[in-house]
Amino acid sequence: MESFSSASFLRRVAERAGLSAAVGGDLTEATLRGLGEQLPAEHSAALAGELPPTLGVWLSATDPGSARGLGALLERLAQGDGRGLSFCAQHAAVVLQVLAEVLRPAAVRALAQALPDDIAALLRPSD
Numbered sequence: 704m705e706s707f708s709s710a711s712f713l714r715r716v717a718e719r720a721g722l723s724a725a726v727g728g729d730l731t732e733a734t735l736r737g738l739g740e741q742l743p744a745e746h747s748a749a750l751a752g753e754l755p756p757t758l759g760v761w762l763s764a765t766d767p768g769s770a771r772g773l774g775a776l777l778e779r780l781a782q783g784d785g786r787g788l789s790f791c792a793q794h795a796a797v798v799l800q801v802l803a804e805v806l807r808p809a810a811v812r813a814l815a816q817a818l819p820d821d822i823a824a825l826l827r828p829s830d
Contacts, residue, residue, distance in 0.1 A: 707805045709757035715804075719829070720797045730791075732761050733783050734798040737776045738818075739765035746817040753810045773821040799825040 717727025735758060739747045744767035751759030770779065773792075780791035803811050803826050815823040
């Protein structure tokens with residue numbers, strides 16, 4: 704696995720989603736904050752430690768374990784961004800794909816086990 708930076712992660716997400724860097728960054732932040740709400744505190748902290756500090760802080764700046772499921776994640780994204788659920792679903796899927804590509808395989812497995820099944824199903828590298 705190659706090393707990655709916050710900038711390269713955000714660039715990959717924005718390019719793959721067809722978004723500007725600013726919009727891609729905002730939605731990536733919201734998605735990571737939403738993921739932090741899906742995870743118990745110990746899993747959120749472990750995942751934050753696998754990411755560059757700029758990205759990891761977004762996971763840990765949430766209320767761990769306060770929400771569960773893809774519906775809750777997408778509603779959070781749609782409320783925060785004012786975009787539709789479909790747009791938010793597409794973007795969240797891209798963020799999860801990129802996470803699956805840059806994290807160590809053991810970290811991906813641990814994250815998938817800690818997330819609700821409907822979110823974990825999106826945690827796959829792109830084809």
